[in-house]
Amino acid sequence: MSLTLPASLSPTRVSSFTDCPLAFRLRAIDRLPEPPSPHMTRGTLVHRVLERLIWEHPGEHRTPEVAAAELERAWTELHCSEEFAALGLDRDEEAAFLADASGLVTNYFALEDPARVDAVGVELSLEAEIEGFRLRGIIDRLDMSETGELVVVDYKTGRAPSARYEKAKLAGVHLYALLCEQALGEVPVEVRLLHLREPLSITAVPSPQTLRGQRVRTVAVWKAIERACQRGDFAPKPSPLCDYCSYHAWCPAFGGSPPSISAP
Numbered sequence: 373m374s375l376t377l378p379a380s381l382s383p384t385r386v387s388s389f390t391d392c393p394l395a396f397r398l399r400a401i402d403r404l405p406e407p408p409s410p411h412m413t414r415g416t417l418v419h420r421v422l423e424r425l426i427w428e429h430p431g432e433h434r435t436p437e438v439a440a441a442e443l444e445r446a447w448t449e450l451h452c453s454e455e456f457a458a459l460g461l462d463r464d465e466e467a468a469f470l471a472d473a474s475g476l477v478t479n480y481f482a483l484e485d486p487a488r489v490d491a492v493g494v495e496l497s498l499e500a501e502i503e504g505f506r507l508r509g510i511i512d513r514l515d516m517s518e519t520g521e522l523v524v525v526d527y528k529t530g531r532a533p534s535a536r537y538e539k540a541k542l543a544g545v546h547l548y549a550l551l552c553e554q555a556l557g558e559v560p561v562e563v564r565l566l567h568l569r570e571p572l573s574i575t576a577v578p579s580p581q582t583l584r585g586q587r588v589r590t591v592a593v594w595k596a597i598e599r600a601c602q603r604g605d606f607a608p609k610p611s612p613l614c615d616y617c618s619y620h621a622w623c624p625a626f627g628g629s630p631p632s633i634s635a636p
């Protein structure tokens with residue numbers, strides 16, 4: 373009994389597989405829907421505001437007031453969407469949701485001066501062929517530095533990782549650098565994580581060693597996925613992340629069982 377290989381791998385999917393192979397299978401292969409969460413939906417809202425602030429306004433107009441107006445615009449759109457309705461928030465929860473998003477947008481201005489940003493792309497979709505599989509990813513923002521080199525910028529709306537997990541998270545960041553190298557033929561000089569909640573900026577500098585390490589690691593993950601698909605064996609890996617997982621009903625660690633695998 374085997375499972376169908378996913379068509380491609382992304383930085384998010386690499387983390388998903390290493391965090392929990394079973395959750396990866398349910399998400400990327402069985403494609404079981406996950407209910408929207410306030411955390412994810414708020415992240416989408418804030419990303420949209422910052423995307424428009426940078427992409428639709430010239431540098432000198434990228435002020436906190438314009439960002440607030442863009443938040444109002446994106447909030448109006450979100451508020452009448454099915455995704456937002458599915459959250460089932462009451463009035464007080466809605467107000468707290470919006471206030472939190474507003475705080476994140478305000479914090480953005482503590483991390484950089486948007487007037488100086490020279491973006492060459494936002495929500496940029498990149499893909500490349502690596503050793504027989506497709507690596508694809510969406511970059512929040514790709515900048516041109518003052519010295520004419522690429523800089524990848526990634527907005528984060530959750531909490532910054534503790535020192536214990538920071539190294540693992542930065543590994544994902546270097547994967548974006550590998551994607552740029554493969555898809556654009558140019559390695560970014562920096563990958564910058566803007567953690568809006570703290571607010572905190574973390575910068576990773578790609579090197580030939582980190583790129584090589586990422587390539588080896590990503591190919592190893594893809595081969596592990598291939599083996600798991602051939603055997604139909606994606607083991608659950610219980611961890612604190614289970615608290616945020618929507619798949620308890622399908623997970624043996626919570627008394628459930630995964631969907632059966634049909635014979636080819």
Ligand code: SF4
Pocket residue numbers: 392394395608609610611613614617618619620623624625626
């Ligand atoms: S509940 Fe935990 S172990 Fe089970 S699929 Fe989700 S993350 Fe994996």
